[in-house]
Amino acid sequence: MTNPQKVxxxxxxxxxxxxxxxxxxxxxxxxxxGTGRNTQTLAAHTDSxxxxxxxxxxxxxxxxSSAIDQIMSHEQCLDLVxxxxxxSASSPIEALSIDKAQALFDTNVWGMLRxxxxxxxxxxxxxxxxxxxxxxLAGLMGLPYRSVYSASKxxxxxxxxxxxxxxxxxxxxxxxIEPGDLKTDIFDKRDHLPxxxxxxxxxxxxxxxxxxxxxxxxAPSPQLIGDTIITIINTEQPRVRYTVGTPxxxxxxxxxxxxxxxxxxxxxxxxxxxx
Numbered sequence: 001m002t003n004p005q006k007v008x009x010x011x012x013x014x015x016x017x018x019x020x021x022x023x024x025x026x027x028x029x030x031x032x033x034g035t036g037r038n039t040q041t042l043a044a045h046t047d048s049x050x051x052x053x054x055x056x057x058x059x060x061x062x063x064x065s066s067a068i069d070q071i072m073s074h075e076q077c078l079d080l081v082x083x084x085x086x087x088s089a090s091s092p093i094e095a096l097s098i099d100k101a102q103a104l105f106d107t108n109v110w111g112m113l114r115x116x117x118x119x120x121x122x123x124x125x126x127x128x129x130x131x132x133x134x135x136x137l138a139g140l141m142g143l144p145y146r147s148v149y150s151a152s153k154x155x156x157x158x159x160x161x162x163x164x165x166x167x168x169x170x171x172x173x174x175x176x177i178e179p180g181d182l183k184t185d186i187f188d189k190r191d192h193l194p195x196x197x198x199x200x201x202x203x204x205x206x207x208x209x210x211x212x213x214x215x216x217x218x219a220p221s222p223q224l225i226g227d228t229i230i231t232i233i234n235t236e237q238p239r240v241r242y243t244v245g246t247p248x249x250x251x252x253x254x255x256x257x258x259x260x261x262x263x264x265x266x267x268x269x270x271x272x273x274x275x
Contacts, residue, residue, distance in 0.1 A: 007075045009033045009068075011058060011115060012085030013051065017134070017179065017225050021082055022051050024226035028233065030080065033071050058085045058111030059103075068118045078122050080233065083112040084134040088149050090209065092201040101148045108152035112159070120167065127171040132232060133160045137180045137245065140253045141264075144272050145208050157241075164240060175238040177229075180245025180252075182222040208272050 008025045012018040013034025022034045035056035056067035071078065086108045089100060112133060123129030138146055139153025156176065164174035195202045224244050232238050243250050256264050268274075 004076075005029065005031050006079040007031050007033070007071070007077060008080040008082070009035070009071060009078060009119070010082045010084055011035045011056065011111075014038055014053070017182065017222055018082070018084040020222045020226045021084065021229050024223075024229055025080070025233075026050055028230060031075070035067055035085070056085075058114055059106045061114060064111075064114045064118050068115075068122075072122065077126050078119055078129065080130045080132070081115065081119050082132045082134065082229070083115055085111055085115075086134065086152075088146075090145050090205075090212075091148070092145055092195070092199075092205060093147050095195060095199065095201065096148060104148050105152050105155075108149075109155045109159070112156060116163065120172070123172045124167070124170045129172045130233065130238070131163070131167075131172065131174045132229070133163075133174070133176045135160065135176045135178045135241070137178050137243065137249055137252065139178065141256055141268070143268070144274055145205055161240065173238055175232060176241050177225060177232075178241055178243045178253075179225055180243070180249030182224060182245070204274060208274075211272055 006029070008022075008030040010018050010022040010025070010032065011034075013022040013032075014036030018034065018036070022032050026032045031052070032050075033052045033054060035054055035058075037055070037057050054067050054070055055063070057063040087104055089096075089104050091097075091100075116131065116133075119129075119131075123131075133156055135156040136149075136153040138150045139155075139157045142150050160174060160176040167174060195205055199205075228242050228244050232242065243253065255267070259267075
């Protein structure tokens with residue numbers, strides 16, 4: 001008897017890295033469910049017709065529960081969940097809107113928590129499953145003008161480490177992916193909070209945004225994250241974290257561990273052309 005087709009759920013699959021991962025899983029033979037607040041944008045992708053897109057707003061308990069119920073009404077199991085849905089923002093801390101900071105955490109952290117809480121009883125009952133939380137290299141270091149994003153991804157890091165230990169007893173595997181800059185539209189979609197022209201932060205904030213835009217333009221293909229997902233699903237015991245990016249990006253967290261804090265801070269400030 002042949003093995004049943006495995007089932008995967010990818011949140012935030014209507015564009016960007018989520019779309020890449022969903023399509024790679026489809027090519028790997030998975031039956032893939034993708035979610036997003038706007039499911040229409042997936043239609044432009046070559047393989048999109050074979051991905052089951054359903055509406056899910058990870059910021060809403062009922063929306064998450066309804067989406068999981070829809071999947072389980074058609075499937076007998078859920079083998080893989082990739083928590084990819086996320087948003088980004090750029091702002092000096094002094095000018096940061098508390099409402100926008102809370103909204104970002106509601107997607108990047110509480111949204112991930114909602115989805116995990118919804119799918120864990122399913123995986124625990126079947127005593128198997130793989131959860132991949134999408135973090136970021138920004139979660140390993142505080143980046144200038146990216147404080148709230150870095151803080152949210154740092155939360156994903158600690159959440160994943162804890163969850164991995166808690167659910168191993170039920171046969172559930174947990175890991176995370178830490179992407180660096182990959183060529184997607186995330187920079188264009190990032191919430192760049194407008195500054196008063198007279199703001200003392202404005203000159204360096206604008207220069208920082210120019211540097212970030214240049215890095216994104218020259219970034220490697222997002223297919224790197226698709227390759228990483230294939231590596232993870234073919235690994236019997238996935239490690240805690242998988243860093244995805246250029247050799248320099250992969251080296252950065254190692255340098256943070258090895259260098260004195262002030263030296264590392266100077267390297268970041270030089271890169272971002274900070275005073």
